[in-house]
Amino acid sequence: METPGDGVKSTHPRRIATAYLPQRPHYWYARCKLAIDPLYAAVGETLHETTAPLLDLGCGIGLLAHTLRARGFAGSYAGIDNDANKIAAARAAAERADLGDVRFACVDLACETLPVHRGSVALLDVLQYLSPQAASELVASAAACIAPGARLVIRSGLDDADARTRFTRAMDVFSRRIGWMNSAPKRYPTRAGLEGLLARCGLSASFAPLSGRLPFNNWLIVGERI
Ligand SMILES: C[S@@+](CC[C@H](N)C(=O)[O-])C[C@H]1O[C@@H](n2cnc3c(N)ncnc32)[C@H](O)[C@@H]1O
Numbered sequence: 344m345e346t347p348g349d350g351v352k353s354t355h356p357r358r359i360a361t362a363y364l365p366q367r368p369h370y371w372y373a374r375c376k377l378a379i380d381p382l383y384a385a386v387g388e389t390l391h392e393t394t395a396p397l398l399d400l401g402c403g404i405g406l407l408a409h410t411l412r413a414r415g416f417a418g419s420y421a422g423i424d425n426d427a428n429k430i431a432a433a434r435a436a437a438e439r440a441d442l443g444d445v446r447f448a449c450v451d452l453a454c455e456t457l458p459v460h461r462g463s464v465a466l467l468d469v470l471q472y473l474s475p476q477a478a479s480e481l482v483a484s485a486a487a488c489i490a491p492g493a494r495l496v497i498r499s500g501l502d503d504a505d506a507r508t509r510f511t512r513a514m515d516v517f518s519r520r521i522g523w524m525n526s527a528p529k530r531y532p533t534r535a536g537l538e539g540l541l542a543r544c545g546l547s548a549s550f551a552p553l554s555g556r557l558p559f560n561n562w563l564i565v566g567e568r569i
Pocket residue numbers: 400401402403404405406407423424425426429450451452453454466467468469472473525526
């Protein structure tokens with residue numbers, strides 16, 4: 344049976360990372376991330392049966408677009424992020440890799456409204472950078488975009504007050520200290536809070552641990568219209 348890690352290998356991490364050259368930090372970030380993080384393969388599996396357009400909220404340098412296209416995802420892709428440098432890197436790499444039907448825009452998810460969208464939405468490792476209220480509003484806005492048969496795919500650390508949660512926060516603080524992230528983590532959602540919110544938005548939700556080989560408290564949460 345294919346595991347998420349196996350799926351990532353089949354998408355040729357080195358070829359994807361090469362699209363980020365000549366920016367060597369982005370090249371090495373992509374190499375390492377694709378080698379150790381099961382995230383992109385898991386999202387690819389989740390969107391495997393849909394061609395609904397995808398909106399990727401907090402897309403960073405746009406790695407998801409490359410891995411989805413490598414796995415044959417045929418829907419259109421739009422990525423938004425509030426870090427102008429990452430959006431510029433995402434655009435350049437998508438152009439270099441000749442990814443079709445992919446676009447990027449600079450948007451602040453904490454205070455700007457989402458672009459009009461109907462389809463699937465990805466929200467990967469982003470919620471902790473928003474205030475609890477902004478995070479809840481964002482999840483509700485994302486849920487409203489989900490078409491029948493499409494998916495809301497969230498990865499997030501959950502606030503479980505255990506060692507894994509502390510490691511997750513420590514790595515997010517470290518990412519801020521070294522300048523990779525433009526903000527520090529604020530609060531991680533709770534499972535009960537997310538479950539209740541998604542149910543009120545008319546979505547059924549599944550939760551599965553998704554931390555790879557490192558001791559994060561990361562979960563893959565998939566919402567579908569009931
Ligand atoms: C840990 S990275 C995840 C990147 C991408 N989702 C991935 O998994 O490859 C978190 C991303 O959220 C973005 N972000 C944080 N706060 C944001 C905000 N208020 N509006 C838009 N993007 C934000 C950061 O710039 C960063 O690119």
